[in-house]
Amino acid sequence: MSEVYPSPASERDTSDETENIDLVTAVNHTLHQEMARDDGVRIMGYDIGPIGGVYRATEGLLDEYGDERVIDTPLSENGIIGTAVGMAMAGERVVPEIQFMGFSYPAFGQIMYALVKMYDRTGGDIEVPLTVRMAYGGGVKALEYHQESTETYYLHTPGVRVVCPSTPYQAKGLLAASIRHDDPVIFMEPKKIYRGGEQSVPTDDYTLPLDEARLVREGEDVTVLTWGAMVRHAVAASEAVDASVEVVDIRSLSPLDVETILESVKKTGRCVVVHEARRSLGLGAELSALVNEYALDRLKAPVKRATGYDVHFPSHDIEDDYLPDEERAQHAIEAVMSYEF
């Protein structure tokens, strides 16, 4: 498969050996690499062993590292996160897998009570360096609760980082950085693009910062803020409209790279947010508020949000009507371009 991701200079390094891989393979290779690099890294979850995960993200790890480092668990998200927190308190570096973001709700208690609070309530004494991998997002005709993009619950929560890659290159660098970081991280994997094309990725390990947005495409007229599976739609829309569009991949959803976001919006004077989560209180709401609070006098148009609707994820036959796509992103860009005070 040819390389379908736009590869800006920052994602190309000809001095390194590279391999063409898709996003889920990048996750898999990163897990292999981090487990080889650090004996303290263990992975936990169900179906992660012989089967290699329902999406094959953990394929081959059990054979290589054994069942004390690849821990196939009972079907209990609360049990997985709760015991992973305990293991982390004992000095382990655990990477639990929650099979689908919509399965994380049983674990919400442990996430809220222990995972995100431990560092604060011990005055910084106890670190909980978990990277909780969760496949998220719709568009794959899956069952209910298998299509969720409910990152807002975690974005609203202090004490945890939320990270979301949009390319194989991003996935590898961000996952390695998350695993090595001493904060807990919710690592959202856009399953719609797990196998959505390959990209040339360095075979050596590298990390990407967890607090920086990524400039995907430079432009002068309007800024599109987006992340994950929606980045490709934003890029396609920006190429289809009659305007110079800057696309920023938020990448680190919490904490936000406010500086990059405001700098871009102040430059272009217009802002569109494209996300697949429900609109009300989705991250777009925070981004819009941010722009209003700190860049109002530079705005040439209100911020518009091209998002999912404020409804439960619908059945298969209309899920494409729910999900934002290139067309919806394009409309939002054209709307803010057409606005005059």
Add this chain to the structure above:
Amino acid sequence: MVEWTEHEPPEGKYQRLDADGQLDGDSPAFDDELLAMYRTMVATRTLEDKMLNMQRSGEASLVARSRGEEATPLGCAAALEPDDWIFYTYRQNPALLYWEYPMAEIVAGDMGAEPETVAEHLDTDEPEVNFSPDYTPVGVNTTNAVGMAMADKLNDHETVTMAFIGDGSTSEGSFHDAMNFAGVFEPPVVIICQNNQWAISEPSHRQTGAETFAKKGEAYGVPHERVDGNDIFAVREKAEEAVERARNGEGPTFIECVTYRMEEHNTSDNPDVYRDPNEQRDEWEEKDPLDRYETYLREEGVLNNDLAEEIEGEVNEQVSAAVDAARDVPDSGPERIFDHQIHGEPWNHAHQRAELEREQNGQNPFTDFDGEGFDE
């Protein structure tokens, strides 16, 4: 060869019908239903095989079959009476078909239609037993079932609630909460663990350190049974006892039905990756619930070749009609997205509905700049 994936030897369960189709003890009390139950098993296999074909050809999205496990949901559901409730998950088609849940609705749901669209376009009767919507998240239904049974007890209703879960579900917190409440409040609930020994790729010994799943009832003060889940007579007998106890105000029962998942978890799963397909297959084929039952019925003279052919023909016709009806359900209108979110229509829904309509018409949905509608 690993015969059992949990911790108890095979003999530790209640059985009436052996693998050769020989019934131990008295004839069952439900003689008049013997053929109806046979028919339900045949119908389940025919329907699920048809749905599998539809999935392979892209018509249906995802299919979870109950092949080899039919006796458990069938025998348990058959123990209920009209107006009782079933809280099921995704491997209980025999329970649905026994109570004449509309087959076309099962197919249409699997083809991905919104429930409102299905209800509008299928002429279907309500089954005599009430069914909750099927639950995808594991274990959640047990707590809801206990709550319904608690309400029935508080209101002096005589209905019984039955919940179906798999072995993996007993690891989830909701299951433990349900069992604890059931033990404390003693509502008329029967919780069935359909232990098919696999939760996708996880064998059942990865779900519990207990000798059996049935013993999970012990700590909660909930009476429990362990039954050969491929033996329709044993399953039905124990389920009837539990239902009767519940209806008599004697509280909950937890029943583990030991069976085996012969095929994949669902059509997005490939079990060859994590289990040797031949490891237990022959053994469990010998224990097949339909074969055993059919042998018994033939030996009793209840079933013969002509009758079997007649039933097969009827079932094929019924499945074809259901598939045709389901295929006639049109795609949902996109505006269905907003149906049944909450009562009434708040501003955000009204506004987003208008946006969606404009998008469908090729117009720009983002040109409302004052919150009052759209400037054309």
